[in-house]
Amino acid sequence: AQKxxxxxxxxxVQEKEAVTLDCTYDxxxxxxxxxxxxxxxxGEMIFLIYQGSYDEQNATEGRYSLNFQKARKSANLVISxxxxxxxxxxxxxxxxxxxxxxxxxxxxxTRLLVSP
Amino acid sequence: SQTIHxxxxxxxxxxxxxxxxxxxxxxxxxxxxxxxxxxxxxxxxLLFYSIGIGQISSEVPQNLSASRPQDRQFILSSKKLLxxxxxxxxxxxxxxxxxxxxxxxxxxxxxxxx
Numbered sequence: 001a002q003k004x005x006x007x008x009x010x011x012x013v014q015e016k017e018a019v020t021l022d023c024t025y026d027x028x029x030x031x032x033x034x035x036x037x038x039x040x041x042x043g044e045m046i047f048l049i050y051q052g053s054y055d056e057q058n059a060t061e062g063r064y065s066l067n068f069q070k071a072r073k074s075a076n077l078v079i080s081x082x083x084x085x086x087x088x089x090x091x092x093x094x095x096x097x098x099x100x101x102x103x104x105x106x107x108x109x110t111r112l113l114v115s116p
Numbered sequence: 117s118q119t120i121h122x123x124x125x126x127x128x129x130x131x132x133x134x135x136x137x138x139x140x141x142x143x144x145x146x147x148x149x150x151x152x153x154x155x156x157x158x159x160x161x162l163l164f165y166s167i168g169i170g171q172i173s174s175e176v177p178q179n180l181s182a183s184r185p186q187d188r189q190f191i192l193s194s195k196k197l198l199x200x201x202x203x204x205x206x207x208x209x210x211x212x213x214x215x216x217x218x219x220x221x222x223x224x225x226x227x228x229x230x
Contacts, residue, residue: 004159033215043204045160045221052216091159095215103175104150104219106159 003027004092004107011112013082020067021077021110023092029053032096034075035104036066039089048090051075082114118143122207122222129229135180135194137225139207142188147209149190150219151182154204166190167213202229 005024013019025034036048051059051066059066067076079086092107122139129135141147148167152160162175164182172182179198183191190207204226208219 031215033217035218037221043206043224043226045206045208045219047218047220050216050218095217103162103165105162108159 006107008110035093120222137192139190150208152206
């Protein structure tokens with residue numbers, strides 16, 4: 001079963017507007033972590049934001065915030081005041097609390113294009 | 117501060133040729149090391165991970181192998197490349213194994229097997 005689902009292959013937003021990138025996940029664990037990474041055209045994966053399953057507050061990092069809805073198993077990334085430099089691929093990922101090695105599992109990504 | 121180096125950035129190899137991609141981490145000790153592959157337009161697939169020197173775990177059966185000869189060095193190899201080995205390879209490191217440990221990635225290697 002797919003652990004991380006990103007249903008938006010591509011998203012468009014105008015500069016200075018906010019945009020939400022969707023992510024749903026599947027796990028039976030009570031303890032897990034959710035991550036968002038940005039991959040610009042250069043290819044490097046850049047960590048953006050983290051949300052723990054027991055965190056009561058939604059995570060925020062500058063213009064990035066994570067809309068965490070635990071009951072719905074969703075962890076959407078909100079980018080406020082989009083900038084041209086935000087154009088990139090965005091990946092949602094999850095790490096579960098399991099015995100043994102806990103690997104980071106990625107979704108298929110959403111390509112965001114910010115227009116002037 | 118910690119840095120991760122991965123090379124080469126681009127590689128074009130004929131089918132049947134060998135492969136060696138290298139990744140090194142600086143500024144940390146005993147990192148957990150990972151090799152991911154990203155097919156065109158898709159997410160990242162974990163290939164190998166290592167929690168220590170000589171300790172390699174494979175996630176998927178494949179034509180590739182990995183080695184960790186030194187604490188901060190991780191090598192991805194193949195004896196004979198296949199067309200299906202083409203893709204973008206990313207090395208990553210992490211400091212621990214808890215759920216909140218994020219990974220730090222190298223700049224990647226674009227491998228084209230022709």
